[in-house]
Amino acid sequence: MISPFAAPTWRDRLPQGVRPYLEPAPLAALFLGISSGFPFAMLAATLTNRLSEAGIDKKSISAFALALLIYSFKWAWAPLVDRVHIPILSARFGQRRAWLWLAGFAVMAAVVTLGFADPAADIRTVAYAAILLGFCGATFDIVIDAYRIELLKPEQLGVGSGMSQYGWRIGAAVAASLALFVALRTDWTLGYIACAPLALSAMLASLVMGEPERHREPTPKRGMAELVDAFVSPLKDFFTREGALVVLLFVLVHKIGDTMANLMIRDLLVGLGFTKDEILVGDVWVGFIALLAGIFVGGWLYARLGMKRSVMISLLLMAVSNLSFAALAAAGHSMPWLAFTIGFENFASGIGGVVVVAYLSALCNLAFTATQFALLSAAAAIVGRFLTGTTAGALIEGIGYVDFYLLTTALALPGVIIYWLMMRSGLVDRSVGSAAREG
Numbered sequence: 318m319i320s321p322f323a324a325p326t327w328r329d330r331l332p333q334g335v336r337p338y339l340e341p342a343p344l345a346a347l348f349l350g351i352s353s354g355f356p357f358a359m360l361a362a363t364l365t366n367r368l369s370e371a372g373i374d375k376k377s378i379s380a381f382a383l384a385l386l387i388y389s390f391k392w393a394w395a396p397l398v399d400r401v402h403i404p405i406l407s408a409r410f411g412q413r414r415a416w417l418w419l420a421g422f423a424v425m426a427a428v429v430t431l432g433f434a435d436p437a438a439d440i441r442t443v444a445y446a447a448i449l450l451g452f453c454g455a456t457f458d459i460v461i462d463a464y465r466i467e468l469l470k471p472e473q474l475g476v477g478s479g480m481s482q483y484g485w486r487i488g489a490a491v492a493a494s495l496a497l498f499v500a501l502r503t504d505w506t507l508g509y510i511a512c513a514p515l516a517l518s519a520m521l522a523s524l525v526m527g528e529p530e531r532h533r534e535p536t537p538k539r540g541m542a543e544l545v546d547a548f549v550s551p552l553k554d555f556f557t558r559e560g561a562l563v564v565l566l567f568v569l570v571h572k573i574g575d576t577m578a579n580l581m582i583r584d585l586l587v588g589l590g591f592t593k594d595e596i597l598v599g600d601v602w603v604g605f606i607a608l609l610a611g612i613f614v615g616g617w618l619y620a621r622l623g624m625k626r627s628v629m630i631s632l633l634l635m636a637v638s639n640l641s642f643a644a645l646a647a648a649g650h651s652m653p654w655l656a657f658t659i660g661f662e663n664f665a666s667g668i669g670g671v672v673v674v675a676y677l678s679a680l681c682n683l684a685f686t687a688t689q690f691a692l693l694s695a696a697a698a699i700v701g702r703f704l705t706g707t708t709a710g711a712l713i714e715g716i717g718y719v720d721f722y723l724l725t726t727a728l729a730l731p732g733v734i735i736y737w738l739m740m741r742s743g744l745v746d747r748s749v750g751s752a753a754r755e756g
Contacts, residue, residue, distance in 0.1 A: 338616075342468045343480040345522045350484020352519035353461045355492035355512055356424050356454030359431065360384055360447055363496050365583040366596070367505050368443075371436040376710035378584055381444070385580070387451035388458065389699030395459045395691035396547035411528030413464045420457040421520045425513040427453040432509025461519055462694065463687035466678050467529035475624075475675045479616040482670035483609065486663075488515055490605040494597055501593050551685035551692070560744040564680070567739060568696045571632060571673070571732030574725040575666070576701025578639045581709055585642070585718055590650045599655035607660040611667020619672050624679070625745050627672040632736055634665035636729035639722055646718035673697075679749040 337343065360381075368378045398416050402408070406415035427450040434443040469477035492512040500508035555561055586596050618627040641658040648654040677697070681689045713721050739745050 337473070337476045338480060340473070340476075341526065342470070342473055343477045345468060345526045346465050346477040346481040347484040347487075348518045348522035349461045349465050350481040350486075351488035351491075352421065352424075352484075352516050353458055353481075354485035354488030355515040356428065356450060356457065357385070357388070358489035358492040359428055359496070359509065359512060360450055360454070361580060362583045362600070363493055363508075364431075364447065365581070366497070366587065366593075367500075368436050369584050369587040373436060373440065374710075375584060375714060377440070378710065380710070381447060384444070384447035384451040386699065386703055387448065388455045389695040389703070391455035391459050392688060392692035392695050394456070395688040396551065398456070398459045398463065398687045399551075399685060400547040413460060413467065414523045414528055416460040417457075417464060417523050418520055420453065420460055421516040423453040424450070424457050424516045428509055428513045428516075432506045457516070457519075458694070459687050459691045462690045464519075464523065464529060466681055466686050466690060467683065468526060469678075474678050475619040475671065476616060478675040478678060479612050479619075479671040482612050482615075482667065482674065484518075485670070486605060486608045486612070486667070488518070490601055490608075491515065494601045497593050497597050497601070547688075551682070551688035554682050554685060555680075555689055555692070559747055560739075560742075561748075563735070563739060563744060564748050565696060567732060567735045568677070568693055569700055570735065571729075572635075572697050573701045573704065573732070574639050574727070574729030575635050575669075576698050577704055577709055577728065578642050578722060578725040579662070580701075581713065581721075582642070584713075585646060586655070588718075589646075591655065595652065595655070599652055600659050603656045604659040604663040608663040608667040608670075611664040612671055613667075614664075615668035615671030618668065619675060624672065624676055625740050627668075628676055628745075629733075629736060629740065631665065631669035631672050632729075632733045635669050636726060636733060638662040638665040639726040639729060643719050643722035643726070646722060676745075 364381060364384075365378055368381065399412075402412060403415040403419055406418065410418075427446070431443070431446040431450050434446040436443045465477065465481055466474075492515060495511050496505070496508035498508075499511050558564075582600070583596070586600060591599065615627070615631065618630060622630075638661050641661045645651070645654045645658040674694075677690065677693045680693055709721070712724070716724075736745075739748075
């Protein structure tokens with residue numbers, strides 16, 4: 318409430334519904350998201366586009382999704398981000414910022430390395446570089462997610478998740494479009510190099526915001542006990558909660574169809590004869606605008622309907638959106654169908670990116686933020702990425718793209734059913750951790 322004796326600030330003059338998005342912590346989440354999104358884009362659509370142009374076969378292209386699978390195992394070294402102190406940096410600037418800066422510079426170096434690798438000359442070098450970027454990008458994700466959750470207050474989780482998703486998509490869209498634009502006019506190497514500075518966005522945000530006040534150091538232990546505790550305590554905290562296995566099952570299966578559908582979209586577009594400029598407009602920019610709309614609607618749904626019902630709506634929309642990919646595959650080279658397909662899918666993903674990420678954030682204990690969110694976010698994509706990397710190429714060659722995308726629609730339904738059962742039993746409310754309670 319504005320004091321009658323205090324001069325109103327520029328935020329006080331804004332519409333009430335807009336003000337929460339422009340508070341310092343949610344704004345920082347936007348810049349954190351930009352740096353989080355761009356390494357993934359370099360490995361997903363952009364690398365798929367590059368490999369397809371180089372004449373690499375579909376099975377090999379889909380196998381590169383295994384580099385993204387590294388993101389699904391980031392929980393394995395996330396305890397190190399919670400516990401291991403970076404010499405000098407951690408003591409002076411704080412645990413979260415020290416790791417954020419270290420991981421950010423590593424990502425920049427890995428992006429440049431992948432840019433110099435030539436798939437036409439040596440596909441093995443490209444594979445090694447992709448794995449390196451996958452590891453560095455996943456580590457960057459671990460600390461960015463932990464920093465974001467600890468920076469946001471419980472009442473800001475929905476807004477902050479929305480701003481983080483805005484940032485993630487901005488980072489991914491800028492990286493994808495910039496790489497395509499530069500590659501079209503020069504080559505892919507310069508395209509990748511041009512994207513590397515996007516890692517600086519999160520580092521600059523952390524300089525402004527400082528170390529998060531909600532950060533909780535785990536209970537200190539010494540020797541081997543500390544190492545064991547770093548891995549065991551976060552898991553024990555989560556799995557001793559009521560219904561933990563059901564929650565984990567939901568997290569594992571709810572994005573299978575969506576992940577499989579999205580990781581092969583660029584190969585479909587190249588196969589249908591779309592040019593780089595058509596992909597830039599129809600995939601990158603139409604998708605980006607639709608996603609921004611979806612994120613806004615997701616924040617509105619979260620505020621108006623609450624977490625439970627907004628998550629259910631997003632799950633239904635993401636499942637149905639896969640049908641549009643099948644329609645595009647059947648229609649062939651059609652810009653209107655491309656715009657509709659990408660627009661619908663990104664609108665649904667934007668809503669899901671806000672409300673589902675807010676739910677996953679709420680599940681965390683502030684003493685183990687990095688480890689628990691890494692476990693949950695990795696689990697959300699691991700099955701889809703594994704299936705894409707091991708079977709998608711062969712499935713597409715065997716049954717074609719139309720039936721493949723019908724299959725991904727069916728694979729989205731188990732997650733919808735499990736979450737509906739969680740809502741009916743009250744488990745959604747009972748499953749949240751201290752990140753949703755402590756200010």
